[in-house]
Amino acid sequence: MNAAARFLSPSEAARQLGISAKALRLYEERGLIAPHRTPAGWRAYGPAEIARCTEIVELRALGLSISEVARILKGDADILTRVLTAHEAALEERIRQSGSSIVKVRRLRGELGRGKLPATRDVIGAVRARPAVSVAFDLPWPWGGERFELRDIRLLNYIVGPLGSGKTRFAQRLAEALPDAAFVGLDRAADGGAAIAARLDADAAPEGEGRRDPGLARG
Numbered sequence: 001m002n003a004a005a006r007f008l009s010p011s012e013a014a015r016q017l018g019i020s021a022k023a024l025r026l027y028e029e030r031g032l033i034a035p036h037r038t039p040a041g042w043r044a045y046g047p048a049e050i051a052r053c054t055e056i057v058e059l060r061a062l063g064l065s066i067s068e069v070a071r072i073l074k075g076d077a078d079i080l081t082r083v084l085t086a087h088e089a090a091l092e093e094r095i096r097q098s099g100s101s102i103v104k105v106r107r108l109r110g111e112l113g114r115g116k117l118p119a120t121r122d123v124i125g126a127v128r129a130r131p132a133v134s135v136a137f138d139l140p141w142p143w144g145g146e147r148f149e150l151r152d153i154r155l156l157n158y159i160v161g162p163l164g165s166g167k168t169r170f171a172q173r174l175a176e177a178l179p180d181a182a183f184v185g186l187d188r189a190a191d192g193g194a195a196i197a198a199r200l201d202a203d204a205a206p207e208g209e210g211r212r213d214p215g216l217a218r219g
Contacts, residue, residue, distance in 0.1 A: 006047070007036065013045040017053050023138075024053070030066050032056055032073065063136060101126060135177045139170065150174075 014021040027033045033052055035043040045053070059069045062083065071079045104126040108118045139148045159171045175183035
């Protein structure tokens with residue numbers, strides 16, 4: 001161990017990286033990092049380990065699982081191709097949306113130039129982009145910390161799976177992560193979910209675009 005180098009304890013390294021010490025341990029268990037050991041057996045993270053962890057954290061922020069990160073760090077071209085392809089598609093979608101917004105703004109400016117005052121809702125729709133609802137978090141047991149990311153979430157989502165698959169725990173975690181979300185387990189309702197289903201059917205037009213029930217699960 002180089003005495004001149006600055007070595008950090010797990011808690012110090014986790015704080016610097018903005019992750020938990022548990023995440024560091026998971027990276028070690030998956031073979032992504034190999035921290036040094038002090039004479040007393042304590043883990044220590046030097047500049048090389050911190051640099052490696054920084055790469056892992058940034059790759060995880062892209063929505064990649066630990067196994068995918070491991071393959072990228074080993075130089076897996078297939079995973080790199082998939083990541084770059086997805087990023088290219090996202091950039092192209094942003095360009096498409098920007099082009100559509102420019103067309104709307106130009107049309108409104110043209111109307112103003114002809115002396116026609118556009119409707120307020122049209123102006124708001126043209127100049128304010130509506131953010132897409134998305135969520136990303138580390139999956140609970142039994143998935144062992146794998147990264148999950150979901151975009152373009154609908155107002156109502158069903159999660160269906162076999163017994164023991166962990167779908168209920170997953171749906172609950174998803175409902176916790178999303179704003180204004182609610183988890184409803186239909187099969188656990190006293191009447192088999194009939195009353196809840198009837199209420200949902202009657203509420204076909206929810207009030208407010210922010211209302212969501214992404215955790216509706218059949219468990």
